[in-house]
Amino acid sequence: xxxxxxxxxxxxxxxxxxxxxxxxxxxxxxxxxxxxxxxxxxxxxxxxxxxxxxxxxxxxxxxxxxxxxxxxxxxxxxxxxxxxxxxxxxxxxxxxxxxxxxxxxxxxxxxxxx
Numbered sequence: 001x002x003x004x005x006x007x008x009x010x011x012x013x014x015x016x017x018x019x020x021x022x023x024x025x026x027x028x029x030x031x032x033x034x035x036x037x038x039x040x041x042x043x044x045x046x047x048x049x050x051x052x053x054x055x056x057x058x059x060x061x062x063x064x065x066x067x068x069x070x071x072x073x074x075x076x077x078x079x080x081x082x083x084x085x086x087x088x089x090x091x092x093x094x095x096x097x098x099x100x101x102x103x104x105x106x107x108x109x110x111x112x113x114x
Contacts, residue, residue: 002065010036010059013074022102023075026082029055034081046073048080055081072109079103 003009011031017023018031035056046059057077064070079099080091088095104111 003061003067003070005038005059005061005064005070007036007038010038010057010070010074013070014057014078017071017075017078017107021106022099023078026085028078028081028085045069046077048077048084050084055084057081071107072114075103075107075109076100076114 011034014034014036015031018028033055035054037056037058038061039058040062041060042062044060045063046057048058049056057074059070059073059077064073079096082099083090083096086095090096100114101111103109104114
């Protein structure tokens with residue numbers, strides 16, 4: 001059985017992660033201020049964008065069937081959200097890699113697949 005993702009589940013995973021280190025110290029917006037969308041893309045796991053002043057996180061249901069992969073992808077996109085807040089236009093630059101290393105240490109994610 002795999003997860004049947006919903007936007008509410010994505011918002012709940014964001015809220016959970018937001019309450020943990022290192023996200024807790026980043027002053028990320030509340031889930032109500034972020035748009036969460038389930039997509040069916042098979043070409044990429046997830047993405048983040050900032051459109052018309054709104055943070056958007058999209059997670060692919062086609063590529064996520066387990067809780068751990070949803071949390072890892074959500075964490076990855078939350079780093080991009082933080083980059084946006086810091087006006088950092090780099091994608092997977094040195095700052096991203098430093099933040100990702102902290103997240104992976106805190107949550108046990110594999111940095112090689114992150």
